[in-house]
Amino acid sequence: MDSMASKQPTVIGQRLMDRRSFLGSSIMGLGGIALTQLLATQGLLGATSKGPLRPSIDPARPHAARKPHFAPRARNIIMLFCSGAISHLDTFDYKPELIKRDGQPMPGADKLVTFQGENGNLQMSPWKFRPRGRSGKMTSDLLPYLGELVDEMCFIHSMTSKTNTHGPGENFLSTGFTLDGFPSIGAWVTYALGSENQSLPAFVAIPDPRGVPQASVNNWGPGFLPAVFQGTAFNATKPIRNLASPVPGNVDRATRDYIQMLNRRHAERYPGDTELAARIASYELAARMQLSVPEVTAIDNEPAHILQMYGADSTDKLKAGFARNCILARRLVERGVRFVQLFNGAYAMGEGVGNWDAHRILKDQYEVHGPILDQPAAALLRDLKQRGLLEETLLVFCTEFGRMPTFQKGASGRDHNPEGFTVWLAGAGVKRGFSYGATDPFGYKAVENVVTMHDFHATILHLLGLDHERLTYYNNGIERRLTDVHGHVIRDILA
Amino acid sequence: MSGVRVNTRNRMNRWWRGASGSYVVMIAMGAFTQSAIATERVDFARDVQPIFAQHCVECHGPEKQASALRMDRRTNLLRGGDSAEPAIVPGDAGASYLLTRLRDPNPEKRMPYRRPPLAEDEIAIIERWISEGADWPGAEHEEDANVGASHWSLQPIQPLEPPTPSRPEWVRNAIDAFILAKLDEVGLEPSPEADRVTLIRRLCFDLHGLLPSDDLYQRYLNDRREDWYERLVEELLASPRYGERWAQHWLDVVRYGETSGFEVNTPRENAWPYRDYVIRAFNEDTPYDRFILEQLAGDAVGVHEATGLLVAAPANLPGQIGQDLASMLGARQDELAEIVTTIGAAYMGLTLHCARCHNHKFDPITLKDYYSLQAIFAGVYYDDRQIPDARDPVRLRELLTQYDHTAAQLQSLGAREPVNGRLNVESFTPRQVRFVRFTAERTNSGLEPCIDELEIWSVATGDAQSRNVALASAGAKATASGTMPNSDIHRLEHINDGMYGNGRSWISNELGRGWVQIELAEPTVIDRIIWGRDRDGVYGDRLALTYRIEVADDDGVWHTVADSQLRLPQDASAREAWLADAPADRREQIAQLTQRMEALTHELLQVVPPRRVFAGTFREPGPWHRLYRGDPMQKREEVQPDIPEIFGTLGLSSDTPEQQRRVALARWLGRKDNPLTARVMINRIWQHHFGTGFVDTPGDFGRMGTQPSHPELLDWLAYTFMERGWSIKNMHRLIVTSSTYRQAAVPHTRGLAVDSQSRLLWRYPARRLEAEPIRDSILQASGVLNLTMGGPGFNAFKPNDNYVRIYEPREDFGPGEWRRMIYMHRVRMEKDGVFDDFDRPDAGQVCTQRVRSTTALQALNLLNSTFMMQQSRLFAERLQREMGEDVERQITRAFQLLYGRSPEREELDAGMELVRSHGLVAFCRAIFSTSEFLMIP
Helix, strand or coil, rough: HHHHHCCCCHHHHHHHHHHHCCCCCCCCCCEEEEEEHHHHHCCCCCCCCCCCCCCCCCCCCCCCCCCCCCCCCCCEEEEEECHHHHHHHHHCCCCCCHCCCCCCCCCCCCCCEEECEEEEECCCCCEEEEEECCCCEEECCCCCCCCCCHHEEEEEEECCCCCCCHHHHHHHHHHHCCCCCCCHHHHHHHHHCCCCCCCCCCCCCCCCCEECCCCCHHHHHHCCCCCHCCECCCCCCCCCCCCCCCCCHHHHHHHHHHHHHHHHHHHHCCCHHHHHHHHHHHHHHHHHHHHHHHHHCCHHHCCHHHHHCCCCCCCHHHHHHHHHHHHHHHHHCCCCCCEEEEECCCCCCCCCCCCCCCCHHHHHHHHHHHHHHHHHHHHHHHHHCCCCCCHCCEEEEEECCCCEEEEEEECEEECCECCCCCEEEEEEEEECEEECCCCCCCCCCCCCCCCCCHHHHHHHHHHHHCCCCCCEECCEEECCCCCCCCCCCHHHHHH | CCCCCCCCHHHHHHHHHHHCHHHHHHHHCCCCCHHHHHHCCCCCHHHHHHHHHHCCCCEEEEEEEECCCCCCCCCHHCCCCCCCCCCCCCCCEEEEEEEEHHHHCCCCCCCCCCCCCCCHHHHHHHHHHHHCCCCCCCCHCCCCCCCCCHHHHHHHCCCCCCCCCCHHHCCCCCCHHHHHHHHHHHHHCCCCCCHHHHHHHHHHHHHHCCCCCCCHHHHHHCCCCCCHHHHHHHHHHHHHHHHHHHHHHHHHHHCCCCCCCCCCCEECCCCCHHHHHHHHHHHHHCCCCHHHHHHHHHHHHCCCCHHHHHHCCCCCHHHHHHHHHHHHHHHHHHHHHHHHHHHHHHHHCCHHHHHHHCCCCCCCCCCCHHHHHHHHHHEEECCCCEECCCHHHHHHHHHHHHHHHHHHHHCCCCCCCCCCEEEEEEEEEEEEEEEEEEEEEEEECCCCEEEEEEEEEEEECCCCCCCCCCCHHHCCCCEEECCCCCCCCCHHHHHHCCCCHHHHHHECCCEEEEEEEEEEEEEEEEEEEEEECCCCCCCCCCCEEEEEEECCCCCCCEEEEEECEEEECEEEEHHHHHHHHHHHHHHHHHHHHHHHHHHHHHHHHHCCCCEEEEEECCCCCCCEEEHHHHCCCEEEECCCCCCEECCCCCCCCCCCCHHHHHHHHHHHHHCCCCHHHHHHHHHHHHHHHCCCCCCCCCCCCCCCCCCCCCCCHHHHHHHHHHHCCHHHHHHHHHHCCCCCCEECCCHHEEEHHHHHCCCCCCHHHHHHHHHHHHHHHHHHCCCCCECCCCCCCCCEECCCCCCCCCCCHHHHHHHHHHHHHEEEEECCCCCCCCCCCCCCCCCCCCCCCCCCCHHHHEEEEEEHHHHHHHHHHHHHHHHCCCCCCCHHHHHHHHHHHCCCCCCCCCHHHHHHHHHHHHCCCHHHHHHHHCCHEECCC
């Protein structure tokens, strides 16, 4: 502790000074440590009376596993993100009234204007819903493989967002803010918890074979957190940029030895400088990654029945590609990677072509996207379960918002709808075969147990053993949180 | 306006003076009746306070402030809680939110929360009390602490004397005296001065973001003069490399980006002039108060691109915003919020954005203040603006030379190209003139002639570049034979406003004819006149086909310098006929040269299109309102454009034109009695010299920010900054020539034990370089750094025109990409594939201070990227070129270039071994990855 801390006249000043004095041993602007108890009792900072709990981070091993705030239900998480807003009304949210009133105007929504403009009449799903599993949960024929697993899933049918625009919507889902530049949920979790594997990135984003999602790197960016906590993007076919050495192995080793020799000599001249120690460590981790990442992405080493189970043998290149990404996700959590973000859909190919954004001809578009998602995602859930990984892994199926129960005027597709949509969770810590919340009879607005994105985030953090009100990082005047100043853990869905 | 100083107390006194009339002492001691209340004034202490104490203060009092509301202090009731609705409005019970909540029919909202409601006669007492002025005896003595008015950073900056130093021999200037005094307090001594190589490298990295050149080492390592160091500082500050380094610090703060952000992330092709402006402003040492004015209201002072600051943030494009009203209003509020955030972080060190939805929880900024400030910018829109007189002078000169050459050839054949509707260049022998008159005698359509801009170009002399001296902003005056009346778009002043197009043009009031004349500010030597009817090429009528251009000096004698005599017919068939009549031997040549002229004109238009700069457009915003909880669908009372009330008022009204609002704010920020402006900027300057500012929350000087480590020194520097004309370079001089700055960076145990971060500066805090100096220094070392300044940036990504842009880092690089990184087209959020991983901010949110992390991806990027492999090869080639095949000399040279020193025996031996086994490229690849190179020493 440096001498200055004691001179600070205000409690807040002292807190920040302590944060800063921690920098004495940390080069990274990472949070302070021991005084968390003190802060907790001092009741700082507006909205919450509980002070921040700052992870203690060793700059030379920033991804070392760290203790959560309390006993976690999940150690790892896979967030399967359907980019472009997958329609709840054509998948998991069964609305008999919508079928009954097919073709009629939606009551109370005369000339309703949504994202792209005016809406037409109510429109039932082109896919039939039928009861599935022991629970008899009604889901549609669009996703039959996933339908078989309803008894594993914990549905939230009352999700809401606060924007009807993809970019801000993806930002909101992945960072808790609609604006650009905030840390992603994976970065927050990595900042808090580190990773169980010191040879792989702690946080991996797996882009769809078709490309990156709308909000692109925002989904896995560090925002104002240190860059060390950003997601590393790679998938089963596209490797980490700059991972492979451009020179033969022996040259590479000799080169690195020389670097490390010079760096060690230099560090000796600056005793106690942790930044220099961290650089030496970073070259060691880089070398380990060069071995471990090719190993984990070697999907072909999986047995044939596993490849078949996921659909990695499909003649549909996109389905096979997504299947390989699902296998990669499993292999990563198997190896202790903390946070995996798995994307289904990309924006590169335009509206609704490469993702779930079906404004024009819903039926045609979803007949393409459904099979790409269905078998591989279902196999992922099955595989996690059969290996026992689901005990400690949380699988989250999510999307930025839902779609309208009406077709757009003059089109046979659905417009954006942030007022009510469906996500589901499965695995560690959540109820199985359970449904929470509901939309109105047409599936337009969440009306029962309405869940905000902040609640959703608070719950995920809770499952990982983190108090969303105390996981903070100071930036530009505000002790920032993933959940801004909102959010409540949805206790009713916890197992 | 009542000055900048905090004046809450004065305001409160006013209220109290107004309410200090006599009030009747109530006689009835027991339960009083409605009629008694109706006739006698309510006594706060007797009648109201007990109600508050019984029902309210438990949750809204000194212990607990539910929804940030306190009811034990009048100031807090006036201010309101989180909702920012004033709980009481003295004299206006109807506007008092307290009563609304006491009587709320919704039991979940009615106060007291989830308890029985107050009796109606109790509410009536409160209502009467409010109507009578809400007297609260003793409130005038209330500590205003809750709103933070007494916070240190809001107090005036006073002149003060440096302390008497304990070691006068160490003190080079006042900075050292302050630093020494703090060190004395904790029993630390300053470190000895760093060696000369270290000082040279430190200064070069700090001021230029580059390695020292050979030449610099040579001259300054052997300089025996006393003042070699000061000379070096002067030389570095005078170099344009300085602006390229320090502009980046500023661009971080305003999160300058050249794409829109969000999902489409579309390029803003015309954003770069703002970047160039900032570089130029630093290089020219624009006084900081002027720098503020130009960025807030450059359109008012002729520095148009400077307003790029206002729109530097990301903003959703119209097509990406929902078509419903709430989405559109919300997106607009987001845009304006970004501007307020920028102003707060950049100039005021206040987190104004925290008051968007509720009163600021820590600082004296109310919700109303927020929307008053927003009203200053309410007319600013994120868009390109057509701006006058800003061109690419080099390319223009090239083209004009070709143009003149071709025109001369054509004229020698007795012809000129036809009049062009968009652009005509009239070149002539240089002559000194005071007046230029353009007279139209016939138009193509027979209608009144129209000219969108008449430019008069001076001849370059010495340092002065050729410039358009016709501009009103250059002091020229326009007159005309007459101007078409009652038009907003066709006006005399448009002839020399620097703006092009039909919408900014002059039209005569006579069919087919008329003249327009420019009187220059002073007699000037000119050699070129450029005019057109519609530079945008939309309108082709009203074009003067027969015309003459005359000039006169102060003597008033007119000379014709150009006319339409040799012009070929504009009409194509007439031209054919003319050519058919021309002598056969010239016909072909004339046709060819005419075509060439047409092509050149076209190219000129490409180079000098009507210049558009992404610097915002401006419209009058109309009345502005406070928004309840920041919700654009819930307007509350009208607000006037203003600064936060705690600072006084700008005295503007809803009628004040929006430009004047911005000017007024800029002037207020630049006042010497503004407590924040100088402190915030000095802190920023200090931060970049030493890695950390006095206040290590540089965007937040409010109560959530930290206390300064050296408050007296901060104030002394801030005061000096203003006294010395807001010169930033002066502050650099002062700081880098101090003994404090010249200390060695080597730590020792005692210092580490007492002050591990060297916040007290017992040593110079060495640290890793940022992304830009790393990249620039690598290019410099390999010998390929391209020092082209300004203009559109180079692209770090592969070309892509998907409507949602895909940014894939490019893998091939050449001299075009070897410019300094500040000229890299700044794509928001995306990473360039090598250097952005060094914690370069993503230009999404304001960044007043970069974080510094060390990651494996950084290591992989430096080792394996194609960029670095190429640089390693280029570096190896340079070493071979300069040192031949002698490995020892090659390695020594590399150490000299990167570290400023020779290798030690072991370093040399291991290096030679590496080179012998695996080649010089392997060695070069290694040395770029070393801490000694990557660190500011």
